[in-house]
Amino acid sequence: MKNLSFSILFLLLIALLVGSQTLYVVKETERAVVLKFGEIVQDDVQPGLHFKIPVMNEVKKFDARILTMDSRPQRYLTLEKKAVIVDSYVKWKIENVSRFYQATSGDEFVANRVLSSRVDTGLRNQFGERTMHEVVSGEREELMTELRDRIDTVAKNELGITIVDIRVKRIDLPPDVSESVYQRMRTEREREAREHRSKGLELAEGIRADADRQQVVLEAEAQRDAEMIRGDGDAQAAAIYADAYTQDPDFYEFYRSLQAYRESFSGNGDLFVLKPDSEFFQYFKQTN
Known part of the structure; x- marks a missing residue:
């Protein structure tokens, strides 16, 4: 058993x-x-x-998922011979397993090393054909697309892999040129600031002069309108007085004399030198 x-x-x-x-x-x-x-x-x-x-x-x-190759930052020269430090990465995956094994013996590190060399050469050529402005903002997306298409063709033929994406994470200036670039940028911004300030002062002077002119015009027009209104008022007052005077001339003359007496004797220190028989005292002489 x-x-x-x-x-x-x-x-x-x-x-x-x-x-x-x-x-x-x-x-x-x-x-x-x-x-x-x-x-x-x-x-x-x-x-x-x-x-x-x-x-x-x-x-x-082998791993069939999308893999990432994160390259070390490299120094490249632009079309103006300006140095930049570029940090990039590549997304890739195996497409042809047989070719991938024959080219790398199935070692991802070998594939990354070969791919890194191809990407480095491609970035160096792409940056060398463009200016600083173009690689930083103007044609950055176009640069990445063109480089991806070129590297993808080479990678398929040599390594049996396909390039999913190539991206630049950041672009920096070398430390030895950063300070000079910042100083030049500061100088340019200060010059632009002076230009804006001078234009602002010129515009302010123009606005102030126009406001002064409008003030003079408005005051002149207001004075003119006031004189016209005052003239119309005086004319209407004269017309009213004339109409009242024509209705009872004696009463009007008596009323005007009373006003003259009131205004003349309002002050305690006033002194008049007049003849007793003066017309001014005619209503003092009348007893009835």
Whole structure:
């Protein structure tokens, strides 16, 4: 009984060993090739459970997801021979598994090293054909698209990979030129500020002169209108007085004399030198 159990256990171990050597699994996130004594006999193995011949066959698996190659910042020269420090990264994935294995032996570091060299050369050429303004803002998107298309063609032919995207994270000036550039920018901004201030002062003087002119015109027009209104009032007053005078001349003359007396004798220190028979005192002489 013990021998039978030992035999069954032994057979199970043999079966598990044979199964582990003949069966393999490719995940959804992987790509694989099957080798026969180092030669590819099956490429681009689909995800799932597969069989292989023990000892004779070997399976190489690779990551089929989008991978990132983050390059170290590099120094490039623009069309004006100005140096810039460029920090970039590349997104890539395996497209042709057989070619990728033949070019890199399935090593991602080898692929990254070759790809980094190609991207470095491409960026150097692209920056050398453009000015500082164009690479910073004007044609940055166009630069990245053109570089991606060029590198993608080379990468497919040489490495069996496709370039998903190439991006520049940041563009900096070298420390030795940053201070001079900032000083030049500061000088230009100060010059623009002086120009704006001088234009502002000139505009202010023009506005102030126009306001003074409008003030003079308004005051002159107001004085003219006031004189016209005053003249009309005096004319109407004279007409009213004349009309009243014509209705009762004696009463009007008496009323005007009373006003003259009131205004003349309003002050305590007033002194008049008049003849007693003067017309001014005619109503003092009348007793009835």
